Amino acid sequence: MCGIVGYIGKRNAYPILIKGLHRLEYRGYDSAGVALINAQGQLNIYKAKGKVAELEAYASDKDTTGTIGIAHTRWATHGEPNTVNAHPHYSESERLAIIHNGIIENYAVLKAGLQKEGYSFKSETDTEVLIQLIEYTQVNKHVDLRTAVQLALQQVIGAYAIAVLDKDHPDTLIAARKGSPLVVGVGQEEYFIASDATPIVEYTDKVIYIEDEEVVKLSTKGQSTKGQSTKDEGIEITTINNVQKTPEIKRLELSLSQLEKGGYPHFMLKEIFEQPRTLADSMRGRVNVRQDNIALSGFIDNKERFMNAKRIIITACGTSWHAGLIAMYAIEEFAQIPVEVEYSSEFRYRKPVINRDDVVIAISQSGETADTLAAIQLAKEKGAFIFSICNVIGASIPRLSNSGCYTHVGPEIGVASTKAFTAQVVALTMLALCIGKEKGTMSEEQYLHVVRALGQIPDKIECVLTQNKRIADFAKTFTYAQNFIYLGRGYNYPVALEGALKLKEISYIHAEGYPAAEMKHGPIALISQEMPVVVVAPRCGTYEKVVSNIQEIKARNGRVIAIVTEGDKMVSKIADYVIEVPETEECLTPLLTVIPLQLLAYHIAVVKGCDVDQPRNLAKSVTVE
16 A cells, blocks of 8 residues: 655665655555665654655755665555654664555554563554564664564564665665565666556666565675676575575566656546557457457466366456456356356455366456455465456566466556556456357357457547547536436446446545346435436447336436437437447447546546545555455
């Protein structure tokens, strides 16, 4: 959840750290802080409640010199958001400083033990407990900082990505991870650490993805000036049990332009409008140029596991769970394999029955979602085959999986997922088509129809996006609303759930999604002039039944916003507002019908003055429980 960044080298660290925090602010924004060791050996910590701009203002007249430093933007877990609880935290002697992403589950026990040893605490955080434990270990065991970190982490239960400074050793930075992401950037006689690659891309394209229970020592002392290699003298990696590891430097596939707004007022709007291109990127090299075949290497290389699967379990959280629901419809229709869609947070704790011939599909934009990561660890231990759908190359979930498919949509900065969702649906649809074709459970004619329609989706999304201004205009009408209902059926029931989630996330209006036929089983009691109802009603499947649902709403003075197929006559006569989408195969309609719902949520939130890219209480990557 939190964002961490660090630098050691020859440049002034502060500007690099602040810029890195801005790029990581989507991960946490309750408070921010920075620790720097200056040329005189002073360890200076500056912290502020609120966003990174507040930290910049506070530090504007402070000593921000130093060529080594660590910084943090916080999403609060232990302790309310305030300056005291903000990171970095000093040790008791103020000789050490730490930043931390994650949760130390046994911090209370560790804290009680340290208090008996005379240690006092200024904050309510679990992080301060960890830095006190590291200092206690270093002093009492008479060991160097890296060894103290290793020994302290052996006592820790929980998740962490940490970075530690020691003012007595201003040429060394120690970092470690377990369950929370950490990447090291390798430059020319300089190193960077961060929660993800976004703060690093401006300075280097060489990165090392740190594995669980690894400790990294970065040093500029006596470093060779001959450039970096896989045997870089300034990098040492060990486990917490002091087993030496060989750093594996990889090339970063990320450009600086992907991290800028490109003239859009918000990242979210930019990412909505990027979807024609990002979906084309997702299909490139997978859907052939004739648009008559799909090739997924992750499926081809593991064909037998899918062919022999008695059951497919999809596990995910939030928006990714909605993509999984759409995949359930497609896989069961095309491949005739039973599919269960599980919330990762429930799946990991309910003692699920998992068999060796099960295929488990994990979906996560970041590839670091804590509950999903734990769910696939459980499934893998029971012998299931793990296939992941992720966006971030080198993330924990794809590394733990047996196989998978990257979505290749580039970084998604807006907290409310848009382009990642549609890319997940595309990837899962391609997988369903591959399985169905190989099993012979769908006809060649049906296969060709869907593949060709899939290839046309980017152009059809472009058509939907031309209605942006009209959606923005009528969205103003609904800023009064305190509640919304979203309805859909079949493939578009998950779209109703996703539309409701988007509105909740960024406008703070309560919204619920339902299967349209379930309206009569309770939600119809809520219908009134003050209750807007969004109905996803493309002309396919159970269209006539959804029309009947709309008539029932209008009979009770409800206000209806309808998403319909171009040329629709029936719904257009009775709905208050209509947004048309091009016609396509039923299984692909979610890729079109979700676009107006993304725009509707966005424009309502903007008119209400909400922080669209960084909605309150939310973080982009949920790396803690």
